[in-house]
Amino acid sequence: MRHRFSALGRVARRFPRAHLILSGALIATVSLVAMVPESGESRSERVQTLTLPKHDAGDQLAGLESSRHQQAQPAAPTASVPTLASQPQERWQRLTVKPGDTLSGLLQEHGVTATQVYRLINGHPRLKELTNIRPGESFQISLDSGGELNALRYHPSRIETVEAELDGERWQVAAHTREYLRRTRFADGTIDNSLFLAGHAAGMSDNLTMQLANIFGWDVDFVQDIRQGDRFRVLYEELYLDGEKVGEGNILAAEFWNRGRHLTAYRFQTRSGDTEYLDADGNSMRKAFIRTPVSFTRISSRFNLGRKHPILNRVRAHRGIDYAARSGTPIKAAGNGKVIFAGVKGGYGNVVIIQHGQQYTTLYGHMKGFAKGIRVGSRVNQNQTIGYVGMTGLATGPHLHYEFRVNGTHRDPLTVPLPKARGVDANEKPQFLVQAKRMQSQITMFAEAATLASSNVF
Template sequence: MAASGVAALLSLALLVFPSREVEAKKTFLDLRLDNPAEFHEPSQPHEPQSATDSPFAQIQPSSPDDEVVDEPEAIVEADPLSKELTVANGDTLSTVFAKVGLPSKTVHEVLSSSKDAQQLSRLKVGQRLVFQLTEQGELASLHSPISKLESIRIDRSDDSYVFKKEQIKPEVNTAYAHGEIESSLFLAAKRAGLSHNLTMDLANVFGYDIDFAMDIRKGDTFEVIYEEKTIEGERVGTGNILAARFTNRGKAFTAIRYTNRQGNSSYYTAEGESMRKAFIRTPVDFARISSRFSNGRKHPILNKIRAHKGVDYAAPRGTPIKSAGDGKVLLAGRKGGYGNTVIIQHGNRYRTLYAHMQGFAKGVRNGSTVKQGQIIGYIGTTGLSTGPHLHYEFQVDGVHVDPLGLKLPMADPIAKNEKQRFLQLSQPLMARLDEERATMLAMREQ
């Protein structure tokens, strides 16, 4: 029994106090299991395991091929003097400068260096800022793209900073678009890939012949050849409409952009007649006609029969109102039931009136001159008005006429000494419009 007891005690001791060999083995296992993921879990695809992460990397031989692959990764590192940040919500120029280790003194020096440099303080969320620092930790330069076509930068010069804008010149090509109107020009143009600005330009080109407030019908079509700006194959903007054709109620109108030898650009028909008239057809884009010219209309507020000597265009409050033609402002102020009113004299024979405005555009006042299409005010409800709209009147030799039925006087055609030059430009553009249209129709039939 005594011998058995001693044997049991020895066995227990061996279990509690392992031998040196067992202790060494246990220590070796513990070292390997300190970071089990290094040995038992595969690296994630987007985080490749580096050889230097392993505790055995220093004793593993490397082949010449391994050196070619691994050497750039080990040597190439970010320039410690270059810092790049993206503006976050709540950031200011001071907080951004502080993030790269620049004091508020530097912010003050940059902003006070010039009036233009103050543009840096108008940061936008997502804007990228690239700082270049000196070895002493001071600002050497700051570069920031503000659009795909423009960037701004600050460079240190002696004890001050120099601000400048850098323009990126895009490649300009021509593009073609076509569309068919289902409900509105805007929706059709959007489906055709035209920007808002191009859509407005298209309406302005044909605005002398087509009233976009009342003439547009389902099934009307348009085709456009326009300038497209790209940088490294990416579209960054659009330029001018070079040629366009708009078919309204079965009648086709064509426009070609032409710049004469004096550098003046305008739109003409394929035959060289000016698209520009002395007056535009409607002074409000895409508005709805709420009341027509009439000699016996019942006034909605006065509740009595009174001649309505103009046309009412209903549109949202604040919609821009354009001058129908070049002229001189006779009145920009209050006029009884008309409310805020602008009256413009166009030459000796013509006069236009714009009433119920919310307010006047900057620079429009008594005696000022305005150009055709210039914004002169905004839709409102001043005076005797039941809702936001423009009351528009047109006078010829002092007599009110219906502006919707008026035959507009024409502007000058292409000068005779430039006719041949114009045709050399217009004929290829017209041919391309026809070719693109034929290709489009052929694809529809397939």
């Protein structure tokens, strides 16, 4: 429990001594709540809510492993690295790379032949990595009585150890990864100017603030939508090795108040191993897209970069899909987002462009007119009618011209992989709701402790 004390202790230290007693009482409460399993729940379930799922591709610190027990353990290697028993300790030599050294040169200085070096680095992909070793880094080698290289070990990162041993002609390689100690931290802030400045003021790194912006990026435009007085609360992990902070892990839960809207997000790992941020009801924070933004329709022209334009009568890439439909047929927003353009744009005629999250935009052209309330800055929900099929601009008949862009690049709306946003499966929802509730009460208690510690009421 020491880490939770220190997490709040850090908060408490910022405030006058007179408040420490009260803070202490609250800290104890937080610790106790986190420690005592609620009735009917096993301890391992509880621990799991405080730890992180296994690493996913989005992790800032790739290769992180986590275990459900790590909170209770010191930051020691979980798999003890076996000493190669066949090698007496004194045979190990540590080699440190100096500027200008090559792996081959360095090994040869220590009596390893060029042939042996060649066999070593081609003996296993993990041994090939050794050729990337940089000045200041070191590794250990062991030579047998005949001066032949027969074992080697190095640390590709602070948490990894690679051990290699020559077994006859072949190099056998074992890799071990030790765990970070993860501490749950809390930060809150009110935005005066920008999210990043508020993040800094709250003691958050830019990495953490980016995570926060990405989680809520489908609902909040952090450039346009932010108002003075918007605020946030974040529960996140700090990572430690050997008692030293080495970085941040993931945001576990976050709340955001934006212009009167209150958004919440909880990190959840499904049984299949996917991690996702979900709202309090278990819906994904990332929003899905519908493939076809207009019903009762047929495709009249596909995505085709070499199409001959029917009016211009020359080759002009068709970077979208045309859906022929009766004039006046409602056009739906393909996903939740914000209108960033609504007006006339050359050959497109009446156009609406919607921004979805940070990466995606959709465009709807040749509209007869816009739906009520659709203007730059309007927020739209998936399936909401944004306008009506028409033939404004360069069009031979009524149709919707629909484009889908990912990071500014046109993609075929029919084949582009769309972000999955299923939310939690029904059979995992009860577990999610329990976890979300716990994370929420942790946030609330951290927040109350910080507020009380900073108020002058007592």
